[in-house]
Amino acid sequence: MSIAPEQITGLILAGGRGSRMGGVDKGLQNFRGMPLALHALLRLAPQVGSVMINANRNLGAYEAFGAPVWPDALPDYAGPLAGFLTGLEHCETPYLVTVPCDTPLFPEDLVARLADALAQADADIAMVRTGEQVQPVFCLLKSSLVESLVRFTHEGGRKIDRWTAQHRCIEVPFDDESAFFNANTLEELRQLEASHG
Ligand SMILES: Nc1nc2c(ncn2[C@@H]2O[C@H](COP(=O)(O)OP(=O)(O)OP(=O)(O)O)[C@@H](O)[C@H]2O)c(=O)[nH]1
Numbered sequence: 292m293s294i295a296p297e298q299i300t301g302l303i304l305a306g307g308r309g310s311r312m313g314g315v316d317k318g319l320q321n322f323r324g325m326p327l328a329l330h331a332l333l334r335l336a337p338q339v340g341s342v343m344i345n346a347n348r349n350l351g352a353y354e355a356f357g358a359p360v361w362p363d364a365l366p367d368y369a370g371p372l373a374g375f376l377t378g379l380e381h382c383e384t385p386y387l388v389t390v391p392c393d394t395p396l397f398p399e400d401l402v403a404r405l406a407d408a409l410a411q412a413d414a415d416i417a418m419v420r421t422g423e424q425v426q427p428v429f430c431l432l433k434s435s436l437v438e439s440l441v442r443f444t445h446e447g448g449r450k451i452d453r454w455t456a457q458h459r460c461i462e463v464p465f466d467d468e469s470a471f472f473n474a475n476t477l478e479e480l481r482q483l484e485a486s487h488g
């Protein structure tokens with residue numbers, strides 16, 4: 292069994308505090324003259340059937356990118372899992388794939404590789420691994436997990452790995468580690484701009 296792109300909705304995670312960047316709205320910071328979240332959107336869109344954005348501030352600026360924008364239902368910046376929940380609650384396809392807004396050079400075949408691995412392993416969740424490092428915010432998941440995530444988060448659960456461990460989860464190795472370089476600080480953003488990717 293394989294998974295077609297049309298069965299997958301893409302979600303840009305841009306709902307964080309950006310505290311290591313001085314509290315700015317990270318997704319709206321420019322990278323090579325264009326907002327980071329728009330880079331992610333343009334890179335993800337050809338890989339999936341439709342895309343949406345999860346953001347908690349400056350919603351109008353994100354709406355201008357032309358995709359639906361959903362803020363967290365959970366209060367107080369509950370972390371990336373709150374973004375997963377928001378995505379699953381608005382997802383109308385059998386699969387959701389998430390990418391963070393601060394990693395604009397992620398692979399152009401990211402979703403195809405996650406989807407192949409998920410289908411082959413008959414898993415519920417597939418996450419990127421680079422070297423020894425799991426990158427849980429690059430995550431393909433079955434939309435049917437929404438009830439499980441509602442339960443987990445409403446009981447106060449916040450850690451991605453604690454939740455994913457409850458399901459059939461696989462890690463998909465990616466060799467191109469530099470494609471997953473993410474900008475947490477302004478310094479890292481400038482470093483990324485200077486890179487060859
Ligand atoms: N929806 C939502 N997404 C979040 C939240 N916190 C982090 N994220 C997203 O999760 C991804 C990884 O988070 P970080 O790289 O730590 O980003 P951040 O939390 O904005 O930055 P720091 O405050 O410096 O940790 C990013 O795409 C964030 O936008 C949150 O409370 N809600």
Ligand SMILES: [Mg+2]
Binds near residue numbers: 307
């Ligand atoms: Mg954070």
